[in-house]
Amino acid sequence: MNLFTDIRELVLASINAMQADGALPGELNLAPVTVEPPRDPAHGDMATNAAMVLAKPAKQKPRDITQALAAKLAEDDRIQSAEVAGPGFLNLRLSPALWQKVPAEILKTGTDYGRSDMGAGKKVNVEYVSANPTGPMHVGHARGAIVGDAMASLLDFAGFDVTREYYINDGGAQVDVLARSVYLRYLEAHGQEVEFPEGTYPGDYLVAVGQALKDKVGDAYIDQPEDVWLADVRVYSTDAMMDLIREDLKAxxxxMDYFFSEKSLYGTGKIEAAIDSLRDKDLIYRGVLEPPKGKKPEDWEPREQTLFKSTEHGDDVDRPIQKSDGGWTYFAPDIAYHYDKVERGYDLLIDIFGADHGGYVKRMKAAVSALSGGTVPLDIKLIQLVKLFKNGEPFKMSKRAGTFITLRDLVEMVGADVARFHMLTRKSDASLDFDFDKVVEQSSENPVFYVQYAHSRICSVLRNAAAQGISTDDATLAGADLSNLHEAEIALIAKLADWPRQVEIAARVHEPHRIATYLQELASDLHGHYNRGNKETELRFLQDDANVTLTKIALARAVAVVISAGLGILGVTPATEMR
Incomplete structure (x- = not known):
């Protein structure tokens, strides 16, 4: 049930009737016609821009179209009134009977209320986290993991077929550094004194890996040259780090549904196949790039390279994909990886990148556009930095890593639910302050607490009603008589009715933070309604008349269901009581 969709369909049907009557021309694009809440709730329940967007192509005055459309809509019993506003906006007030159906629909549907078929089963690949497998993940990775995971859940809720994917960056030199660092811990496990050269990884997290390597191979690698052990230790170390990363993510x-190894692209012909696909489209050539904009580096010299003609697909400059010595650039395996995604048949690709990858966006979009012939869109979301505070001061030290706060530190200090919700309170490309004290504070200023308290407050109301012998199961509540609702209760229902629309908006623009924002607004409305009941007894959830109480708690329970559905998308467990 999506009231906004239903009323939009009614508006479109009325326009079609006006076309059939000759009041409007037949060839009109109705896609821009919207039905939304008015900016000022005093103006009505919904508003449509139909006349404003149709006036020019119809060669009519907006107000004339609005008046005719208002007359058509008024014929439907779902519309209580249709009022012309300004130069051509149309404000609608819905029949009370329509609002009365919403809580019952929510209680019958449960947390599936708001699910959409907007995605039509299209296949979407959401790639996120993709941290180098060289150590534990930090708080920056945590935000990317949370945003990506919530986005995947949101798209699934909106009817897409979603794959959660992790790209393992195990093809570069950093994994050799990891292997050498683990080897030093291996020697240490054998009782040797070791020093970590600059550029290696001295974190304590590798102590257990070095010990485990000793348990596996004994002294087989002692006093052996690097070419004897490097390849094996590289694989062993990467696997160990990925096990650690999986455990941290699970916490x-x-x-993830799928882990893709960068290393699998090398020596398998996959990079060559991707580049050949671009070459077949006449997008690969030998050429010389212009020097970087601004001050020319002292060591810069013009040299011929193999280039991808990315400017033909929206990039600023063409990009090198092969070095003058024949080796691949960093861009080449990324092209091959996304070619693999395209070949797997995805209809939409979404990448979650750190803010430091901003310069990579245009070239990657150009590559996917070229590889897919423009049929597979790529959306790249950048994750801005998280600034950590404790006791009002910047907080940086980690017991485990020594230099940064790990993802596991974060979960152990505040819990997964708090971390997830707070990381989604702002748009991903905006920096975020995370104060370890404030995010666990039981205050209306803390959005995590505020939403959880709304849910637990309703659970408390339901427990009290049950103690009075009133049935509180959803089936009973769905049958409650809501024919005599107060205007404040109608306003609360209107907020619930907006949930399916908010889901579709958030899914369409790939912004899961919108769900957190909606939940905060719904929680605010619930708390406001509850507090208003302290003065206006007719608004209290528990009444002397059991039938009236049933009506009130049916509405309260509907709010709890929607909060639970929203928290489910964010990956947060609803609280049933606050401690």
Whole structure:
């Protein structure tokens, strides 16, 4: 049930009737016609821009179209009134009977209320986290993991077929550095004194890996040259780090569907196949790039390279994909990886990148556009930095890593639910302050607490009603008589009715933070309604008349269901009581 969709369909049907009557021309694009809440709730329940967007192509005055459309809509019993506003906007007030159906629909549907078929089963690949497998993940990775995971859940809720994917960056030199660092811990496990050269990884997290390597191979690698052990230790170390990363992600409530290894692209012909696909489209050539904009580096010299003609697909400059010595650039395996995604048949690709990858966006979009012939869109979301505070001061030290706060530190200090919700309170490309004290504070200023308290407050109301012998199961509540609702209760229902629309908006623009924003607004409305009941007894959830109480708690329970559905998308467990 989506009231906004239903009323939009009614508006479109009325326009079609006006076309059939000759009041409007037949060839009109109705896609821009919207039905939304008015900016000022005093103006009505919904508003449509139909006349404003149709006036020019119809060669009519907006107000004339609005008046005719208002007359058509008024014929439907779902519309209580249709009022012309300004130069051509149309404000609608819905029949009370329509609002009365919403809580019952929510209680019958449960947390599936708001699910959409907007995605039509289209296949979407959401790639996120993709941290280098060289150590534990930090708080920056946590935000990317949470945003990506919530986005995947949101798209699934909106009817897409979603794959959660992690790209393992195990093809570069950093994994050799990891292997050398683990080897030093291996020697240490054998009782040797070791020093970590600059550029290696001295974190304590590798102590257990070095010990495990000793348990596996004994002294087989002692006093052996690097070419004897490097390849094996590289694989062993990467696997160990990925096990650590999987455990950390699981602690945050994140589980991937698929892990793709960068290393699998090398020596298998996959990079060559991707580049050949571009070459077949006449997008690969030998050429010389212009020097970087601004001050020319002292060591810069013009040299011929193999280039991808990315400017033909929206990039600023063409990009090198092969070095003058024949080796691949960093861009080449990324092209091959996304070619693999395209070949797997995805209809939409979404990448979650750190803010430091901003310069990579245009070239990657150009590559996917070229590889897919423009048929597969790529959306790249950048994750801005998280600034950590404790006791009002910047907080940086980690017991485990020594230099940064790990994802596991974060979960152990505040819990996965708090971390997930707070990381989604702002748009991903905006920096975010995370104060370890404030995010667990039981205050209306803390959005996590505020939403959880709304849910637990309703659970408390239901427990009290049950103690009075009133049935509180959803089936009973769905049958409650809501024919005599107060205007404040209608306003609360209107907020619930907006949930399916908010889901579709958030899914369409790939912004899961909108769900957190909606939940905060719904929680605010619930708390406001509850507090208003302290003065206006007719608004209290528990009344002397059991039938009236049933009506009130049916509405309260509907709010709890929607909060639970929203928290489910964010990966947060609803609280049933606050402690």
């Amino acid at each position: 945050l409530g994140v589980e």
